[in-house]
Amino acid sequence: MTVIRVGTRGSALALAQTRQVAERLAKAAGAEIEYVTVTTEGDISRASLASLGGTGVFATALRESLLAGECDVVVHSLKDLPTAEHEGLRLGAVPKRADVRDALCAADGATLATLPEGARVGTGSPRRIAQLGAARPDVTAVDIRGNIDTRLGKVADGELDAVLLAAAGLGRLGRADAATDLLPIEDWPTAPGQGALALEVRAERGSRELERGLGSVDHGTTRATVLAERLVLAGLEAGCSAPIAAHSFVDDDLIFLTATVYSGDGTQRVTSSHAATPESRRASDLADAAREVAARAVEELLGNGAAELAPKEEAP
Numbered sequence: 001m002t003v004i005r006v007g008t009r010g011s012a013l014a015l016a017q018t019r020q021v022a023e024r025l026a027k028a029a030g031a032e033i034e035y036v037t038v039t040t041e042g043d044i045s046r047a048s049l050a051s052l053g054g055t056g057v058f059a060t061a062l063r064e065s066l067l068a069g070e071c072d073v074v075v076h077s078l079k080d081l082p083t084a085e086h087e088g089l090r091l092g093a094v095p096k097r098a099d100v101r102d103a104l105c106a107a108d109g110a111t112l113a114t115l116p117e118g119a120r121v122g123t124g125s126p127r128r129i130a131q132l133g134a135a136r137p138d139v140t141a142v143d144i145r146g147n148i149d150t151r152l153g154k155v156a157d158g159e160l161d162a163v164l165l166a167a168a169g170l171g172r173l174g175r176a177d178a179a180t181d182l183l184p185i186e187d188w189p190t191a192p193g194q195g196a197l198a199l200e201v202r203a204e205r206g207s208r209e210l211e212r213g214l215g216s217v218d219h220g221t222t223r224a225t226v227l228a229e230r231l232v233l234a235g236l237e238a239g240c241s242a243p244i245a246a247h248s249f250v251d252d253d254l255i256f257l258t259a260t261v262y263s264g265d266g267t268q269r270v271t272s273s274h275a276a277t278p279e280s281r282r283a284s285d286l287a288d289a290a291r292e293v294a295a296r297a298v299e300e301l302l303g304n305g306a307a308e309l310a311p312k313e314e315a316p
């Protein structure tokens with residue numbers, strides 16, 4: 001039987017989500033799976049993600065392994081994948097997205113509204129810190145790293161009152177029960193691509209089995225919505241280093257996109273919402289509509305001062 005070598009990070013979450021999608025890939029492809037575990041900079045360094053600069057700390061080593069021919073496909077959390085296209089690689093498949101929401105996991109079943117005054121909430125994400133500042137200015141965000149079990153452990157042992165995590169990650173690890181408040185997407189929009197996976201492959205055509213498997217796990221609607229969200233991120237990157245949330249979904253014949261840029265402390269924000277009607281449900285028409293809503297959102301956000309919320313320092 002043909003073997004498909006699947007590259008993955010070694011964290012519990014990465015292994016769980018890679019196995020879940022690789023099993024579907026294998027079935028559709030009629031192939032056997034061999035796992036190749038790759039250690040990334042994001043796994044080794046204990047520095048805060050914000051200080052590491054974010055872009056590519058989890059993805060780079062996986063991509064190198066793919067380009068070196070050590071594996072045939074790599075699985076990323078789409079949220080961790082830089083938006084720029086990478087030479088020699090393509091997005092082979094974007095499976096159907098899981099829950100896009102953030103989850104508060106708090107002691108004593110607390111919700112965002114009922115967290116005790118002055119609570120300590122673990123998160124290293126500038127977006128979550130800003131949203132927390134807006135919703136609960138009395139609480140303190142505490143920078144944390146480490147895998148999901150480590151983070152939940154800090155709540156269990158009383159070091160923190162709560163942690164903020166992606167609901168999708170909790171679900172994939174079988175820890176959905178740890179969520180004490182699933183934050184509504186309308187009030188608390190999440191990161192571009194959150195809850196989605198990316199299967200990346202080399203640009204050239206792969207084996208017939210691999211291509212069949214990719215076609216089967218790809219989900220056109222998810223691909224279009226994460227494209228819209230990531231184009232907002234890419235469009236703002238040049239002129240704006242502030243925290244960004246973006247959420248897109250397809251309903252009936254429309255693709256919707258809402259994007260928000262926050263000041264670091266969350267006291268200020270700019271939001272833009274747009275919808276467009278794709279000519280058809282074909283992938284290329286969905287992608288065109290995604291590009292349209294993203295372009296309109298970026299233009300409106302920048303026009304409304306998004307870049308001034310966290311101005312980039314001038315180079316000397």
Ligand SMILES: NCc1[nH]cc(CCC(=O)O)c1CC(=O)O
Pocket residue numbers: 077078079080164165166168169193194195196197
């Ligand atoms: N950068 C960390 C990261 N990348 C993807 C997920 C969760 C799963 C997802 O959003 O697909 C997480 C952890 C978190 O945000 O709680």
